[in-house]
Each structure stands twice: as C-alpha cells, then as structure tokens.
Amino acid sequence: MATETALGASVGTTRETSGFRHWSALRNAAILLVAWEVLGRFKLVAGGALPAPTEVLIRFWSDRGDYPAHILATFQGASLGFLIGNGLAILAGILFAVSPVAARLGRGLNVAIFALPPIAISPILVLTFSGMTPRVVLAALGCYFVTMSATVTGISQTDRRMLDVVRAYGGGRLALLRLVEIRAALPAILAGLRVAAPAAVLGSILAEFGGGGRFGLGAYLIGSLGRADPARLWGIGLAATAMALIAYGIFALIEARLTRSTRAVTVAATPPGIRSEGSWLSTIAITLASITLPFLVWWLLLKVLGTPAMIAKTPAGVFDYLFLAPSATSAQTRLLAALGQTLPMTLIGMAAGLAFAFLLALASVVRPGIVRSFMPVALVTQTMPLVALTPLLVLLLGRGPSVILWITISVTFFPAFVTLAQGLGMVSRGALDVVRAYGASPFTQLRLVSIPASLPYLFAAMRLAVPRALLGVMIAEWLATGTGLGNLLNQSRGYLDYGMIWTVAVVSVLISVLFYQIVIVIERHVLRKRGMQPAV
Amino acid sequence: MHLSLNRRHFMGLMGAAATMPMMGRMASAATPFNFQASWINDAEFAGYFLAADKGYYKEAGLELEYLSGGPDVIPESSIIAGKADLTLTTPDTTIKAIVEQGAPFKIIGAQYQKNPIGIVSLAKNPIKEPKDLIGKTLAVPPVNVISVEAMLKISGVDRAQVNIVPYAYDPTPLIKGEIDASVDFTTNVPFTIKQAGEEATSFLLYDFGFTIFNDTVVVTEETLKAKRKEIVAFLKASRKGWDENLADPTAYPKTFADTWFKGTGRSLENEVYFNTAQKPLIENAKGVFSMSEEAIAANIEALAAVGITAKRDHFDTTVLEEV
Numbered sequence: 117m118a119t120e121t122a123l124g125a126s127v128g129t130t131r132e133t134s135g136f137r138h139w140s141a142l143r144n145a146a147i148l149l150v151a152w153e154v155l156g157r158f159k160l161v162a163g164g165a166l167p168a169p170t171e172v173l174i175r176f177w178s179d180r181g182d183y184p185a186h187i188l189a190t191f192q193g194a195s196l197g198f199l200i201g202n203g204l205a206i207l208a209g210i211l212f213a214v215s216p217v218a219a220r221l222g223r224g225l226n227v228a229i230f231a232l233p234p235i236a237i238s239p240i241l242v243l244t245f246s247g248m249t250p251r252v253v254l255a256a257l258g259c260y261f262v263t264m265s266a267t268v269t270g271i272s273q274t275d276r277r278m279l280d281v282v283r284a285y286g287g288g289r290l291a292l293l294r295l296v297e298i299r300a301a302l303p304a305i306l307a308g309l310r311v312a313a314p315a316a317v318l319g320s321i322l323a324e325f326g327g328g329g330r331f332g333l334g335a336y337l338i339g340s341l342g343r344a345d346p347a348r349l350w351g352i353g354l355a356a357t358a359m360a361l362i363a364y365g366i367f368a369l370i371e372a373r374l375t376r377s378t379r380a381v382t383v384a385a386t387p388p389g390i391r392s393e394g395s396w397l398s399t400i401a402i403t404l405a406s407i408t409l410p411f412l413v414w415w416l417l418l419k420v421l422g423t424p425a426m427i428a429k430t431p432a433g434v435f436d437y438l439f440l441a442p443s444a445t446s447a448q449t450r451l452l453a454a455l456g457q458t459l460p461m462t463l464i465g466m467a468a469g470l471a472f473a474f475l476l477a478l479a480s481v482v483r484p485g486i487v488r489s490f491m492p493v494a495l496v497t498q499t500m501p502l503v504a505l506t507p508l509l510v511l512l513l514g515r516g517p518s519v520i521l522w523i524t525i526s527v528t529f530f531p532a533f534v535t536l537a538q539g540l541g542m543v544s545r546g547a548l549d550v551v552r553a554y555g556a557s558p559f560t561q562l563r564l565v566s567i568p569a570s571l572p573y574l575f576a577a578m579r580l581a582v583p584r585a586l587l588g589v590m591i592a593e594w595l596a597t598g599t600g601l602g603n604l605l606n607q608s609r610g611y612l613d614y615g616m617i618w619t620v621a622v623v624s625v626l627i628s629v630l631f632y633q634i635v636i637v638i639e640r641h642v643l644r645k646r647g648m649q650p651a652v
Numbered sequence: 653m654h655l656s657l658n659r660r661h662f663m664g665l666m667g668a669a670a671t672m673p674m675m676g677r678m679a680s681a682a683t684p685f686n687f688q689a690s691w692i693n694d695a696e697f698a699g700y701f702l703a704a705d706k707g708y709y710k711e712a713g714l715e716l717e718y719l720s721g722g723p724d725v726i727p728e729s730s731i732i733a734g735k736a737d738l739t740l741t742t743p744d745t746t747i748k749a750i751v752e753q754g755a756p757f758k759i760i761g762a763q764y765q766k767n768p769i770g771i772v773s774l775a776k777n778p779i780k781e782p783k784d785l786i787g788k789t790l791a792v793p794p795v796n797v798i799s800v801e802a803m804l805k806i807s808g809v810d811r812a813q814v815n816i817v818p819y820a821y822d823p824t825p826l827i828k829g830e831i832d833a834s835v836d837f838t839t840n841v842p843f844t845i846k847q848a849g850e851e852a853t854s855f856l857l858y859d860f861g862f863t864i865f866n867d868t869v870v871v872t873e874e875t876l877k878a879k880r881k882e883i884v885a886f887l888k889a890s891r892k893g894w895d896e897n898l899a900d901p902t903a904y905p906k907t908f909a910d911t912w913f914k915g916t917g918r919s920l921e922n923e924v925y926f927n928t929a930q931k932p933l934i935e936n937a938k939g940v941f942s943m944s945e946e947a948i949a950a951n952i953e954a955l956a957a958v959g960i961t962a963k964r965d966h967f968d969t970t971v972l973e974e975v
Contacts, residue, residue, distance in 0.1 A: 163828045182915050239724065246735050330693065330720050331915055338722055339692045340917040342840065344823040344848050348917065426755065427732050443752065507824035515817050598818040603794060606818070610795025612728050612749040 144489030162511035167347040172354065175347035182336065183355065189331035190359065193248055193320035197255020202312055205260045206305060209267025210293065213301075217402065219268070224406035225413065230261040231583040231628030234322045235590050235602070236621040239609055241323060243427050243617070244418070251323040251332070258319035259312035266308025270301025306371040313363030314499060321356055321501060333359075337504055349504040357499040429618035437615030447616060450604060451623065458589055458600035459627070461520050466578075466585035466631075468521055469528025473577060476529065477536035481566065482558050494533075497526045506595045519596045524588030531584070532577035539573020539651065540566050572651035575639035582635060583628040590624065682715040685882050688736035689721045690867060693912045694840070695905055695926035699763075699940070701912045702904055703893025712885035723793075723821055728757065728870065737875050738886060740867040742767075743951055744798055747962045756873040760971040761887060761941035763867035763894075766858045766933045769796060770838035774826065775851035779833045782807035782860050788832035791819035796835050799862055802958040806861030823848070839929035843922050861957070863950035869941060876968070884974045887941055891975065894940040901927040943969055 149169055155161050156168025167175075176183075212219035234254060241250035278296045287295065324334025337352045411431045418428045429437065438447055480487040502509075502523065513519040543566045551564050593602030601620055608616035639650060689697050700718065703709055709716040719736055721727055727739040728746060732755070740763060749755040771790070773779035779788065782804060792800050797816065804811050817831065823841055825831045827848045834841070835857075842852035858864070871883060897904050905913070905923040913923065936942045948969075952962040 165824055165828055179917070182917060185915050242724070243726070243729050243733070246733070325722075325724055335692075335722065336915065336917055338724075338821075339915075341723075341820060341822040342836075342844060343918065344827055344844050346824060349822075424732050424734070426753065427729055503820060506820050507822050507828070507830075510825055511828055511830050595818060595820055598794070598816065603818065607794040607797065609724065609726055610745060610793070611798075612726060612745055612753070612755070614729075614753075 140485065141488065144485075145492060148489065148492065162508055165346055165508045165511045167350055171347045172350045175345070176351040176355075179348065179351060185331045186333050186336040186352075187355065187359065189329065189335070190251075190317065190320050190324065190333045190356075193251030193323070193332065194255045194316040194359075194363075196248070197252040197257075197319060198259055198313065198316040200252065201256030201259030201316065202263045202309060204256070205263035205308075205312075206267050208260075209264045209301075209305075210271065210298070212264070213268045213271035213297070214289065214293065220402045221406050221409060224408075225410045226261065226264065227629050227632060228410040228625055229257060231625050231632060232257060233583060233587040233590060233621075233624050233628065234258070234319065235587060235594065236605060236624045238323055238325065239605070239617055240621050243614070244421060244423050248329070251320040251329075254323040255316040255319035258315035262312045262315065263305065263308035266304045266311075267301055270304025271297045273304070274300040302374065303371065306367060306374065310364055310367035310371060313367050314360030317356065317360045317363055318499065318501075325503070334501070337501060341503070346507065353500040353504040354496075356501060357496055360499040361495070427614050429615060434615065434618050434622055438619055441615070443615075447619065450616070451619060454599075454601045454604040454620075455623070458586075458593065458602070461517065461524070461589045461600070462586050462627075465521055465524030465589050466528060466581050469525045469585060469588070470532055470578060470581055472525050473529040473532035473536055473581075474574070476533050477540055478562060480537050481540055481562065494530055498530050502527075502591055503595060510596050515596050515598075520589055520592040523592040523596075524585055527588030527591065528581045528584045531580040535573050535577040535580060535651075536570065539570030539576075542573075543569045571646065572639075572643060572648050575635065575643070576651040578635045578639075579632060582631040586624060586628055586631075682710060682713055683879075683882055684717060685709070685714040685738075685879075685886055686717040686719060686730075686736040687886070688719045688725075688727050688730035688739040690725075690727045690740040690742075691721045691723075693720050693908075693916055694918060695923040695930065696837075696839075696867070697912075698897045698904060698908070698923075698927055699894030700890055701893070701908050702897045703889045705907065705911075706893070706896075708889035708892050709886070712889045714882060714885055714889065716886075728755070731757075731870065731872050731875070737879055738869065738871050738883060741870045742795070742799075742866055743864050743868045743962075744802075744955060744958070744960060745795065746868060746870055747955060747966055748798075748960050750966055751961055757870050757966070758873055758876055758968045759868045759870055759943075759966055760876070760883070760968050761869035762865035762943050762947075763869065763941060764865055764930070764933045765936055765947060766856060767799075767862070767864050767866040768837045768839045768856070768930060768933050769799065769835060769866065770854045770856040770858075771833050772823075772826070772836055772838060772841045772845070772852055772854040773833040774829075774845070775853045777829070777832060778853045780853065780855065782809050785809060785833065786813045789815040789817060789830075791817050791825065791831045791834040793819045793821065793835065798958050798960075799857055799864075800835055802954060803857045803860050803862040806954070806957050837926075839926050839933070840922070843925040847922075861954065863947075863954045865943070865947070865951060876971070880971070883971060887972060888975045891940045894934065897927070898931050898935060898940075901931055939972075939975070941975075942972055943967060 152166075153168045153170060156164075156166050156171060208222065212222055234257075237257075238250070238254060241253050244250075245253065274297045278300070279292055282292055282295050320332065321334035321337075324332035325338055329335055333352055333356050337349065340348050340352065415430050415432075418430055421428070425433065438444055438451070441447075476487060476490075509519055509523065513522055547565045547569065548561055551561050556564065589600065590602035590605070593600040594606050595602075597603070601624060605617065605620045607613075608620065643650060687700065689700070691697075693701075704716055704718065719730065721740075727736075727741050728749060730736040731739050743759060743762075746755075746757050746759060750757050771779055771782075771785070779785055785804070786809060790800070800816065801811055804814065819834050819836070821836070823834065823836070823844050826834050827845060827850055838854040838856060842854055845852040869887070871879075876883065902924050905927055906920055908923075909920055913920075934940060938944065948964060948967050951967075952964065955962045
C-alpha cells in the first residue's frame with residue numbers, strides 16, 4: 117500500500133489527495149522553514165553565511181524597486197528562447213518521427229545539443245552574438261532536446277488503429293499527421309513544454325552572467341556579488357526559482373486542462389529510436405553523416421554570421437590551434453593537465469550523484485514521508501544559481517574534492533532520481549505480490565523484484581546524469597577550486613585565449629557525447645542479455 | 653527643395669554612403685560611436701556618464717552608444733567583433749593578446765595611472781606586504797592570476813608558498829575568514845567590508861613593483877585609421893567629464909542613481925566612496941588618460957617580469973596629443 121502512493125507523490129502524479137496528506141506536507145514545510153530561520157538567525161551555518169528566510173524577505177522588500185526591470189528582462193530572453201527553441205523542437209520532432217532517415221541523420225546533432233554544457237558554450241555565444249541573442253539562444257537550446265524527444269515519443273506512440281482509419285479513407289501522410297498523430301502527441305508535447313519552461317529561464321539567466329547587459333536576474337546577481345550580502349543573493353536566487361516554478365506550473369495547468377490525463381514528469385534521454393534498415397553500407401554512411409552534421413552546422417553558422425576568425429574558431433580553427441599552431445604543444449599540455457583533474461572527478465561525481473539518486477528513490481519506497489519533505493529543498497537546488505551559493509559552499513565544504521563532489525551530486529541527482537522513482541513505480545504489481553505473499557520485507561521486495569525490474573530506468577538515469585556531471589564538476593572548478601577544465605575556461609576568457617575557449621567547449625561536448633555513447637553500448641548489452649527494452 | 657525618396661532609392665543611397673564613409677560622416681550631424689566599458693555601471697565610469705549626461709559627446713559630434721561590461725565580458729572581444737569602436741582593458745591581457753595572437757590593438761591612453769587592483773585583507777588578520785602572504789590563502793579572479801604572480805615574483809615570494817584559489821567577486825569568504833586575502837579593486841571592496849562590520853586593510857600591487865596602468869583605452873589599428881577624428885573627439889569629451897567629476901567626487905554619483913546606476917544593486921554611498929578613492933589613481937598633471945614615457949617604460953618593465961614582452965610600439969601617445 118505504502119509503495120504506490122509514495123511513488124505517486126514523489127514523481128508528481130497524485131493518486132491520493134486526502135486532507136491528511138496536505139496537512140503533513142504543510143507541517144513538514146513549516147518545520148523546514150522554522151529550522152532554516154533558527155539556523156540563519158543564530159548564525160549556526162558557516163558563521164552566518166546562510167541567511168534566515170525572514171532576512172531574505174526583508175532584503176527582498178527593500179530591493180523591490182530593483183526587481184521588476186530585471187525580472188522583465190529575464191522573462192523576455194527566456195520567453196523568446198522558449199518560443200523559438202520549442203517551435204524548432206516540435207518541427208524537428210515531427211520530421212524525425214515521420215522520416216527514420218532524418219532521425220538517424222539528426223542523431224549526432226541531437227546528442228550534441230543534449231550534451232552541451234551551458235557553462236562552456238555561454239562564453240562562445242557571448243563572443244559570437246550581441247545584445248539579447250545569447251540569452252535567447254541558450255534558452256532555446258535548453259528547451260530543444262526535451263520537447264523534440266517528447267514530440268517523437270508522442271507521435272510514435274499513436275494508436276495504430278486510428279491511423280488505419282484515416283488510411284482506409286485515403287488519407288495521405290499529411291492527413292495522418294494533422295488528423296491523428298499531432299493530436300495524439302499533444303499530451304507528450306505539453307509534458308515536454310512543462311519541463312522546457314524552467315530550462316528556458318535558467319538558460320537566459322546563465323547567458324546573462326556573461327552577456328554584459330544591464331538588466332536580467334543574472335546580471336543583477338553578478339552586480340550584487342561584490343556586496344557580501346547573502347540575503348540579497350538568496351533573494352535573487354529564489355526569484356529565479358519562483359520564475360522557473362511558475363513557468364512549470366502554468367504548463368502543468370494547461371496540460372491538465374487540455375488533456376486531463378496524468379503523465380510522468382520525465383522526458384526521454386534517448387534520441388528517436390533507430391531501427392537499422394538497409395545495408396550496412398548505408399548504415400555506415402548515415403552514421404558518418406550524423407557525426408559530421410554537428411561540425412557542419414557549427415562551421416556554417418560562423419560563416420553566415422561572419423564573426424572575425426580571431427574570435428570565432430571553426431572546426432578547422434580549433435584543430436589548427438590544438439595541433440598545428442606554434443603554441444599547440446603548450447595548449448595540449450594545459451588541456452591534458454586540466455582533463456587529468458576534471459575527468460576522474462566527473463566519473464566519481466557521476467557515480468556519487470547516481471548512488472544518491474538511487475538511495476533516494478529506494479527511500480521513497482521504504483520511507484515515503486521523509487523523501488516527500490525533502491522534495492522542496494531538492495527543487496530549490498535545481499533552480500538556484502550556484503554562483504549565489506558559492507560563499508556558503510566554500511565555507512561549509514572548503515575548496516577541495518568534497519566541494520566538487522557535493523556540487524556535482526546536487527546538479528546530477530534530481531533528474532536521475534525522478535527517472536528511477538518512475539521505474540520503481542512501474543514494477544509489475546503481480547511480481548511484487550508473489551514475494552509479498554511469502555512475507556518478504558520491503559527490502560527483500562526491492563532486492564528481488566523492484567531493482568532488477570527497473571534496470572532500464574537505471575540506464576535512462578545514467579544517460580541523463582552524464583552531461584550534468586561534467587557540468588557540475590566544471591562549475592565547482594570555476595567557482596571554488598580553481599582547477600581543471602572549469603578554471604581553464606575561465607582563465608582563457610581572461611587571457612583572450614579564444615582558441616582555448618573553443619577547445620574547452622568542444623572537448624567538453626565530445627566527452628559528454630562519448631560517455632553517453634558508452635552508457636548506450638553497455639545498456640544495449642545488459643538489457644539484451646536480460647531480454648529487456650530500453651526505457652524511453 | 654523637395655526630395656521624395658522611395659524605399660529602394662533610400663536603401664541605395666545608404667549603400668552609397670557606406671562605401672564612402674568620409675561623405676557619410678560629413679553629411680550626418682552625429683556619428684555613431686560605440687564604447688564598451690569594462691565592468692558593470694559603477695563609479696569606475698563616472699566620467700563617461702557625466703560627459704554623456706551633459707551632452708559633451710553630442711557637442712563633439714558623437715552619438716555615443718554605451719555598452720556595459722561585467723565579470724564575464726571580454727572588452728577586447730567587442731572591438732574585434734566590431735561591436736564597439738573603443739574599449740577599456742587591463743594592459744597585461746591586451747598586450748599578451750597582441751604578442752601571442754597578433755591582435756591588432758593599440759593602447760592610446762590610460763584611465764588609471766596606477767592600477768587600483770590590490771590585496772585586500774581584514775585589519776584583524778592583516779596582510780600588509782607581499783611577504784605576509786606566505787602560507788596564506790589568497791583568492792584571485794582567474795583573470796588576474798598573472799598580475800599576482802608577477803607581484804610575488806618581483807617581491808621575491810615563492811608562488812608555491814601562497815595558496816591561490818578562485819575569487820568570484822563576493823567578499824563573504826574573506827569576511828568570514830575562509831580566505832586570508834583577496835585581489836580586488838581597493839577603491840571598492842574596503843567599503844563593502846566596513847558595511848559588513850569589519851575593518852579592511854589593503855595595498856596596491858602597483859606599490860610592490862607591478863607598475864601597470866588599468867582601464868587602458870584600446871582601439872584596433874583599423875578603427876584608429878578610419879575613425880581617428882571620432883576617437884579624438886571621444887577622448888576630449890570624456891576628459892572633460894572626468895575633470896568635472898573629480899573636482900568634487902561626492903557631487904555627481906547621486907545624479908546617476910536613477911539612470912546609469914539603476915538596478916546595479918549597489919548603494920550610492922558605495923559609489924561615492926569609490927569615486928573618492930579613485931581620484932588619486934586617475935589624476936594626471938598632463939590631463940586624464942595621458943601616458944608619460946616613464947609610465948610606459950614602467951609598464952613594459954613590470955610586464956617583462958611575467959614573461960610578456962611589451963614594446964613601446966604597443967602604446968600610441970599621438971592621439972592624445974591631438975586632444
């Protein structure tokens with residue numbers, strides 16, 4: 117009994133909304149707030165670097181004149197990016213769903229976009245574009261993958277019988293799309309938009325850090341860093357969080373209105389499914405083309421924009437910088453040294469993030485109440501700009517491996533947790549009943565049934581965790597430790613070392629894609645052995 | 653005379669004007685001129701704000717577009733990309749880019765005769781000279797690491813004996829004692845620390861051998877050729893703004909509160925403190941922005957200590973002679 121209700125609540129699909137549950141959620145939130153207030157008031161955490169909620173509120177009130185312009189600017193960047201990114205994503209999703217060849221060709225580009233670490237491409241966007249454009253582009257990129265995959269999934273799950281009806285009356289490809297597929301995909305697309313909305317807000321804020329504009333919550337945060345005023349920073353961070361949550365809530369509402377169905381909050385981390393069709397020769401050709409496409413797009417974009425070659429490095433420019441130029445040896449040495457610091461931490465961080473997500477998902481089965489009250493804190497960690505928390509983090513954790521590890525866990529665990537919890541929730545009731553009938557404890561149920569059965573979701577969670585782990589490590593290196601790729605990127609910006617800025621961006625994307633592909637290979641192997649299908 | 657232009661003719665004329673820049677400039681009353689600042693809008697740029705508010709750029713025939721900077725904005729990138737005609741930089745990074753990447757930059761002036769960057773620490777745990785840093789943790793913005801390494805080397809302090817960590821421009825870790833000192837503008841941070849109830853002590857890197865300018869006025873060689881007249885006009889108007897602002901550093905910041913400073917999240921008192929503290933670093937007997945031969949030589953010498961081979965040729969003093 118406890119199992120399914122707990123999971124329902126933790127993954128966001130409410131199956132039971134009794135008054136008691138509302139009360140216990142409120143009670144937990146109140147306990148949390150009071151504890152935070154006490155910790156803040158009496159300066160119990162990091163010598164007062166954690167402000168009490170009332171201090172944050174008071175500060176927010178006295179700063180109220182500043183906020184409207186900043187919120188408006190962030191809203192503009194985020195909403196424009198949201199429109200453009202999702203428009204393209206839905207079109208691309210339809211194209212990929214309709215044409216398997218296009219899906220296979222686009223695979224490289226899709227994975228590359230999924231794996232782009234915002235921290236690495238934000239400086240490049242700022243170099244290449246001006247004004248609001250970097251914000252819009254980063255917001256759009258944040259939306260694209262989620263909505264594109266949701267569209268593909270939605271269309272490919274259309275009821276075959278409906279398609280047959282339209283076909284029987286002589287409906288062509290367009291009629292199928294218009295009358296059946298897009299309508300059938302609507303709930304999935306709306307679920308995608310819901311997850312994309314906060315991503316657009318965060319994308320805009322991230323680009324504001326480096327964009328040099330005067331307005332926007334990101335710009336406000338940067339301007340306020342020098343004031344040593346944690347209450348202000350928390351106020352800005354919470355304003356950003358509120359924006360993201362409101363955006364999420366609006367689309368959740370629209371979705372509920374339009375579709376009146378409950379759906380999982382997660383969205384696939386796999387690009388559209390590829391069924392190998394045709395000869396191995398055409399398979400190789402398409403795979404090669406799919407790998408080349410991202411590089412081609414990169415090159416074409418720079419040509420079209422006409423950005424000077426000194427700032428904007430083409431693929432050839434990066435190759436030249438890294439292998440042919442007189443400074444190539446020095447560049448290689450610095451890059452390898454940085455990778456030597458970043459890669460091990462990425463692997464450890466990813467493992468730790470996944471382990472934490474896994475434990476949390478298990479706990480949500482065994483001890484649902486505790487996990488539920490932890491969720492508000494977890495949500496805030498997902499939307500709070502980390503730069504606002506840096507002083508707190510370094511005061512609590514120092515500037516060694518532990519701060520990298522914790523930042524990486526906080527960046528990694530949430531999507532992985534949601535996916536895992538969903539997987540545990542989908543375990544067949546019948547299989548559980550068998551062991552329960554033999555008197556198995558919750559732990560034995562987990563060990564014998566739930567964990568093995570949710571293996572596909574574990575791999576889906578790993579795929580989600582890969583690029584985020586690298587992102588987390590780079591953020592920590594940039595803000596706290598001054599090591600590895602994150603620091604190399606930051607320093608290269610200061611030294612106008614454009615070649616290195618591009619190299620770090622490219623290398624970080626390649627690493628993410630490589631890890632992602634490794635996970636997919638292992639996943640296929642393991643699941644095939646067990647006769648399972650990958651979770652989408 | 654009545655001129656009627658349809659859209660196509662108008663575009664054609666615009667095209668012709670673009671191919672003949674001299675004509676275009678003579679014809680129009682104010683020439684667009686884009687200025688990329690090196691930081692968010694604070695007192696560091698008070699002189700330019702004043703000149704803009706009082707219409708000095710307009711009088712000089714310029715339509716000024718002011719682009720704010722920030723921690724992640726690379727000012728030099730704006731002039732390479734053609735977003736800006738003129739910018740303010742730190743000379744070490746600019747000259748490094750000229751020497752190592754062949755960037756076509758010319759330094760034509762310097763706002764700060766003495767670089768305001770220094771080592772800031774708490775009075776209760778004071779760092780009064782480079783030697784005090786031995787065994788201590790120093791937070792340095794990644795951009796300034798070379799400057800700090802130069803100062804340590806010049807002062808005979810082993811780099812390995814100082815624990816250098818990234819500085820994200822938030823003084824909280826310093827106030828809470830997580831780090832012993834940070835590298836920041838001494839014209840600004842001591843005020844913030846005082847606000848937080850602590851007393852700060854600081855020294856300039858400049859006073860310990862790292863004798864460089866800051867906010868050096870930089871243009872590309874191409875712009876210098878094509879827009880020399882406008883550059884001279886900009887410097888002239890800006891100097892006028894600075895002179896007036898520095899005459900009484902407390903007078904003008906308040907006039908920017910609801911315009912230039914709006915939304916930066918900094919207090920007016922902070923800007924007045926900054927404006928007052930920067931006065932001796934900017935003032936110059938030969939006029940704001942001037943670069944004396946001795947000062948240029950001192951820059952070249954200091955940069956040599958970090959392995960940046962600056963040349964006299966990277967500085968161009970002839971533009972200011974026309975101001």
